[in-house]
Amino acid sequence: MAAAPPEGSLAAPPEGSLAAPPEGSLAAPPEGSLAAPPEGSLAAPPEGSLAAPPEGSLAAPPEGSLAAPPEGSLAVPQLPQDPDLGCGKCALIHIQTINKTTASGLRKLIIVNKLDFLLITKIWQIPNNDSSLKRTTPDGYKYQYKPSGGLAVIHNKDFRFTELTFPPVESFELLAFKAICTTVLLIYRPPEPIPPNDSYGKFLVDLTELLTKASSPSTYLLILGDFNNILDSEQRLESDFTYLLEKFSLTHHVTSRAHLVCCSNLPVGNVGEGSRWPNLYIEHPPLFDEFIMFTIPPPSPADDLTDQINSLFLETKSIPLLPTILLSNVQSIKNKMDKLRAWVKPNQKIREPDLVAITETWLKKTDQDDYSITGFSGPFRQDRSQKMSGMSRGGGVCFYVNEQYCQDVVITSWAKLCNRDIELLTISLRPDDKKSILFFTVVYIHPGAKPANLAKAGQIIDTLTDRLNKIYPDAPKFVLGDFNQCRDIHGYTLKTYDQYGTFATTQNTTQTPVDRCYGSVRGAYESELKPGLGGSTHKSLYLTPKPHSGASS
Structure with a gap:
């Protein structure tokens, strides 16, 4: 009798009974009958009903159910x-x-x-x-x-x-x-x-x-x-x-x-x-x-x-176009910009350099005056930070790059540093239609650095060059700047690099020159002394690529 079925009959009705129940059976079922569930019960039916399948069945639903998820569910990209x-x-x-x-x-x-x-x-x-x-x-x-x-x-x-x-x-x-x-x-x-x-x-x-x-x-x-x-x-x-x-x-x-x-x-x-x-x-x-x-x-x-x-x-053995380099400790660039701009222009004494490396800029982050040079990109700066170095004045390094030589210049973000041991900045250059890449690192080490700081500075340069060698094994790499009392750096840190020239750039000619340039290309450069900039006590180094080393023209 449909009005009062035996207990459990609705849980397992005859085939088709749910699709076409006897007329009125759902409209007026006996009290407690499952044929007339309370309002909302279909949204959360009793355990075991078709609306709530056994645990795990949703993980493998009927074919097509995932293609048309219930309204409001999260859309699945297809x-x-x-x-x-x-x-x-x-x-x-x-x-x-x-x-x-x-x-x-x-x-x-x-x-x-x-x-x-x-x-x-x-x-x-x-x-x-x-x-x-x-x-x-x-x-x-x-x-x-x-x-x-x-x-x-x-x-x-x-x-x-x-x-x-x-x-x-x-x-x-x-x-x-x-x-x-x-x-x-x-x-x-x-x-x-x-x-x-x-x-x-x-x-x-x-x-x-x-x-x-x-x-x-x-x-x-x-x-x-x-x-x-x-x-x-x-x-x-x-x-x-x-x-x-x-x-x-x-x-x-x-x-x-x-x-x-x-x-x-x-x-x-x-x-x-x-x-x-x-x-x-x-x-x-x-x-x-x-x-x-x-x-x-x-x-x-x-x-x-x-x-x-x-x-x-396949290893690339050809040497890319190397730049002419001017390396100078200027002891403050702020009051020497006019002289620097005039100095890097072509003249009879010195040809226009492709790369200018400056140490002791004495610039801080707050110095935002015009330090540009017409025809050169830059300055690419690493200023001294009192917070990082513990020193309030002096220091600082930068690069200028001649736009006729190279316009693709990038600061190597992981290879710039200012701390108590060293200040350095690394840039990459791609001078010949991006077929090759070169790296230049300018360094300044404080003249009053203690032996422990000098050792740490050497370790930093060693780590830097080692990483560059691993990432760019075929790229020429150069490290130049003012090394001050870090005299034996060529003996262990840069022992595989060539040193280009040994000129004394300061009045003390009995010690190892403080301003130096090292590179991974054997015999790449000839060096000569040039006057210091303005009132600087350091003479400048001018480095010209040897013809066989990929000299710029």
């Missing part, structure tokens, strides 16, 4: 369904943590888009607790992860997946694997500390060594992840990072993200915000911080991969 997408559908996601909400969203993302690889940064996974990743991983998939800041990859079991091991480094976290003839390096680099230190320089060194180990003539290389603040103040890739990509023949495919990086030597192109090169799609969905979808193309017999990647290991 890769445009092109008919010719190649193989290896991938997504790179930056999140803050994997919790119940994001796990459900990530799972939907994989299923809806039929992803083969989901790469995740910043999962904040606790070691030995992968329950959230288990909830995220659909049937037919496996996952690998690194805890701490956190990296994870969820991959289709149908693809051959080989996890790779590289020596651990301090500057970033790494999850590496090989799939589809591609070595994939998923990286998370923590944000810069406050105040910043030299972690960016260490990151570049560690990344260079990793890329050197990971590069192979038999596989493509894909580097991606969250690199944190890899853009400069003008929202362009940091020049050192750009050079690193060029060195390994890598292309940065995402041009509009400060955090997410996707670089490879795969046959793909650059994309910007809202655009999509075939197989790459960018979006900012509400569920995740940043998101990229793309595909790894299948290997093609027409791709001459060996020739492409072998080019990474």
Whole structure:
């Protein structure tokens, strides 16, 4: 009897009874009958009803349910369904943590888009607790992860997946694997500390060594992840990072993200915000911080991969165009600008220099007068800071670069410093259509520095040159300036560098000259003494490239 069914009959009604119940049965059921649930009960039905399936069923819902989520749920980005997408559908996601909400969203993302690889940064996974990743991983998939800041990859079991091991480094976290003839390096680099230190320089060194180990003539290389603040103040890739990509023949495919990086030597192109090169799609969905979808193309017999990647290991032996250099300790540039501007113009005594390196500028951050020189870019300054050095006056270094020689000048952000031991500034120059790069570091060491400070100054220069050598092994590098009492620096710190000239630039001719220039190119320069600027007690050094060393013209 429909009005009073036996207990439990509505929990398992005859087939079709819920679709077409007896007339009136739902309208006037006996008190407590499940056929007429209280208002709102359908939104939260009794356990076991069709509206609330058993635990875990939402993880594998009926086909089509994810494509049309309930109203108000978080939208899941969907890769445009092109008919010719190649193989290896991938997504790179930056999140803050994997919790119940994001796990459900990530799972939907994989299923809806039929992803083969989901790469995740910043999962904040606790070691030995992968329950959230288990909830995220659909049937037919496996996952690998690194805890701490956190990296994870969820991959289709149908693809051959080989996890790779590289020596651990301090500057970033790494999850590496090989799939589809591609070595994939998923990286998370923590944000810069406050105040910043030299972690960016260490990151570049560690990344260079990793890329050197990971590069192979038999596989493509894909580097991606969250690199944190890899853009400069003008929202362009940091020049050192750009050079690193060029060195390994890598292309940065995402041009509009400060955090997410996707670089490879795969046959793909650059994309910007809202655009999509075939197989790459960018979006900012509400569920995740940043998101990229793309595909790894299948290997093609027409791709001459060996020739492409072998080019990474060809060393460039040619010497780029070297500048003429004027090195001068001016003992305050403030009252000598007119003389300096007149001095660097071409005349019969001295040709116009390509690079001017100044020590003891005596400038502070608050000095904002016009210190420019017509025809030169700069000054590129490292002023003395009383807070950092403990000294209120003196010091300071800077560069000027002749625009006819080079217009591509970049301050190496991780290689500028002012402390109690040393003041230094490093710039990079690309004089010949960006085919090569040169580095110049100007140094000033305080004349009253104690032995301990002199030792630290030498260690700083040693660390700087070592890192430059690792990141730019083929690039010419020069260190010049006023070394004062740091006399034996050539004996250990710059022992592999050549010293160009040994002229005494001060009245004390019995000691090692204080103003010196060292370089990684043997016999690159001839040097000669020139008068000091204004009332400076230091004579100037003028360095001219030897003809065989790539002299400028």
